[in-house]
Amino acid sequence: ELKVEQNPLFLSMQEGKNYTIYCNYSTTSDRLYWYRQDPGKSLESLFVLLSNGAVKQEGRLMASLDTKARLSTLHITAAVHDLSATYFCAGYNSGGGADGLTFGKGTHLIIQP
Amino acid sequence: DTEVTHTPKHLVMGMTNKKSLKCEQHMGHRAMYWYKQKAKKPPELMFVYSYEKLSINESVPSRFSPECPNSSLLNLHLHALQPEDSALYLCASSHLLADEQFFGPGTRLTVL
Numbered sequence: 768e769l770k771v772e773q774n775p776l777f778l779s780m781q782e783g784k785n786y787t788i789y790c791n792y793s794t795t796s797d798r799l800y801w802y803r804q805d806p807g808k809s810l811e812s813l814f815v816l817l818s819n820g821a822v823k824q825e826g827r828l829m830a831s832l833d834t835k836a837r838l839s840t841l842h843i844t845a846a847v848h849d850l851s852a853t854y855f856c857a858g859y860n861s862g863g864g865a866d867g868l869t870f871g872k873g874t875h876l877i878i879q880p
Numbered sequence: 881d882t883e884v885t886h887t888p889k890h891l892v893m894g895m896t897n898k899k900s901l902k903c904e905q906h907m908g909h910r911a912m913y914w915y916k917q918k919a920k921k922p923p924e925l926m927f928v929y930s931y932e933k934l935s936i937n938e939s940v941p942s943r944f945s946p947e948c949p950n951s952s953l954l955n956l957h958l959h960a961l962q963p964e965d966s967a968l969y970l971c972a973s974s975h976l977l978a979d980e981q982f983f984g985p986g987t988r989l990t991v992l
Contacts, residue, residue, distance in 0.1 A: 810972075867913050867981075870924075
């Protein structure tokens with residue numbers, strides 16, 4: 768059974784700073800997903816990482832995947848207040864029961880002016 | 881149309897009621913999912929339909945019953961729920977299993 772661990776679970780940072788959220792997963796997973804959730808809202812898909820060494824960037828966010836280390840990172844560059852949200856990574860769980868996403872606990876990110 | 885929609889957006893029900901949640905997508909996706917999300921927790925997978933065939937998370941109680949009438953529509957039938965079932969119920973869809981999932985806004989359910 769796939770297990771996904773994120774850290775940190777809570778992060779308070781200042782605007783303009785850089786930071787990285789880490790996502791470790793327990794078994795082989797060909798793909799890794801990052802989602803954003805604003806309070807009281809649904810999940811917005813940010814990135815799908817499909818292979819070892821994959822790197823994707825959108826604005827101030829960059830995600831990468833190392834399947835050998837079973838590690839994905841979400842890097843935030845020069846943070847701005849609008850990026851305050853909860854960020855989830857998820858792996859795809861298949862081959863036992865229901866095939867679907869297994870989420871990490873989420874990183875609650877607060878960016879202060 | 882690139883949306884996943886939920887009906888209703890909010891629902892309050894008693895423990896003896898029977899109600900249904902409805903989810904719809906018109907993106908031609910062949911996989912649809914129900915997730916449950918408690919406050920400050922990650923979503924948890926409940927059910928998956930792929931080409932209208934059901935896969936079940938074995939830990940989901942039988943008071944939740946899914947239905948997929950066609951490839952665009954997903955229902956979740958509720959009966960004899962408990963207060964601890966109060967949560968945000970999210971529907972998602974993807975082109976195929978393991979593809980990127982798109983989530984709807986969810987139905988916020990309160991069981992009294």
